[in-house]
Amino acid sequence: xxxxxxxxxxxxxxxxxxxxxxxxxxxxxHPALRRALDDGEAASLAGDVVIALARxxxxxxxxxxxxxxxxxxxxxxxxxxxxGGEGELPPHARAVFxxxxxxxxxxxxxxxxxxxxxxxxxxxPLSSLGPDAxxxxxxxxxxxxxxxxxxGAIKPxxxxxxxxxxxxxxxxxxxxxxxxxxxxxxxxxLDARALRAIVAGIRRALRRALARPGRVYGAEATPAxxxxxxxxxxxxxCRRCGxxxxxxxxxxxxxxxxxxxxxxxxxxxxxxxxxxxP
DNA sequence: CGTATCCTGACC
DNA sequence: GGTCAGGATACG
Numbered sequence: 001x002x003x004x005x006x007x008x009x010x011x012x013x014x015x016x017x018x019x020x021x022x023x024x025x026x027x028x029x030h031p032a033l034r035r036a037l038d039d040g041e042a043a044s045l046a047g048d049v050v051i052a053l054a055r056x057x058x059x060x061x062x063x064x065x066x067x068x069x070x071x072x073x074x075x076x077x078x079x080x081x082x083x084g085g086e087g088e089l090p091p092h093a094r095a096v097f098x099x100x101x102x103x104x105x106x107x108x109x110x111x112x113x114x115x116x117x118x119x120x121x122x123x124x125p126l127s128s129l130g131p132d133a134x135x136x137x138x139x140x141x142x143x144x145x146x147x148x149x150x151x152g153a154i155k156p157x158x159x160x161x162x163x164x165x166x167x168x169x170x171x172x173x174x175x176x177x178x179x180x181x182x183x184x185x186x187x188x189x190l191d192a193r194a195l196r197a198i199v200a201g202i203r204r205a206l207r208r209a210l211a212r213p214g215r216v217y218g219a220e221a222t223p224a225x226x227x228x229x230x231x232x233x234x235x236x237x238c239r240r241c242g243x244x245x246x247x248x249x250x251x252x253x254x255x256x257x258x259x260x261x262x263x264x265x266x267x268x269x270x271x272x273x274x275x276x277x278p
Numbered sequence: 279c280g281t282a283t284c285c286t287g288a289c290c
Numbered sequence: 291g292g293t294c295a296g297g298a299t300a301c302g
């Protein structure tokens with residue numbers, strides 16, 4: 001489920017429940033969570049107070065009164081469910097925060113890949129994260145700097161959270177469709193115009209998803225949800241030109257694009273790139 | 279760089 | 291039974 005927009009909506013839910021509340025207990029229900037958070041750490045959360053919940057990229061950071069930070073990452077299928085004291089746990093409950101007002105916040109995660117990580121006071125766990133995709137600090141010029149070190153394809157680069165935080169497989173596909181850039185285009189072949197289009201495409205795809213809560217993909221997305229233009233639309237007509245959408249695997253991820261309106265750049269963008277040719 | 283891996287469920 | 295999945299990381 002979660003890319004930046006879905007995490008943003010989930011974070012709003014969690015914020016409402018958690019902020020200002022004392023954690024009575026954190027119950028860890030799935031053993032995989034213990035790889036990052038041992039039982040002692042989980043127990044140490046009892047009595048701590050959630051001062052604030054901040055989202056950075058796809059990470060949710062719970063700032064605790066003790067000065068520590070509890071990082072929550074949903075990975076592939078995590079989500080929050082809020083229930084009262086009597087409510088039944090959802091079928092894929094993996095962890096439960098019991099709060100001092102009697103309510104509970106449940107980490108619901110079918111694939112059990114989500115992580116909870118406790119960071120000591122004063123540590124800076126997200127220092128390598130790039131600018132938030134929704135932030136004004138994410139600019140074509142900044143993207144150019146990040147991509148200058150890369151020779152590989154643009155789409156895997158957009159999925160690298162050090163380049164830009166919050167872009168996942170769905171919105172990387174969508175953004176490149178808006179930008180009319182082929183996902184396999186080598187980074188060195190992208191000129192300034194293409195980078196501007198990619199940044200604008202990312203913003204546009206995310207803005208569209210952030211405009212309305214709810215899933216954009218999967219069983220819970222209604223057919224009326226036409227928020228996605230290429231992802232999951234293999235064989236269906238491109239909404240711009242009618243050409244059948246193609247699916248290819250790139251860097252191990254399903255990659256959807258229009259083979260007609262997303263072409264690879266034909267030549268290097270700057271003379272410097274070609275300087276070594278005679 | 280691509281590939282395997284974590285884990286479970288949905289779908290063919 | 292096999293394949294695929296919205297993420298990230300360890301590894302060759």
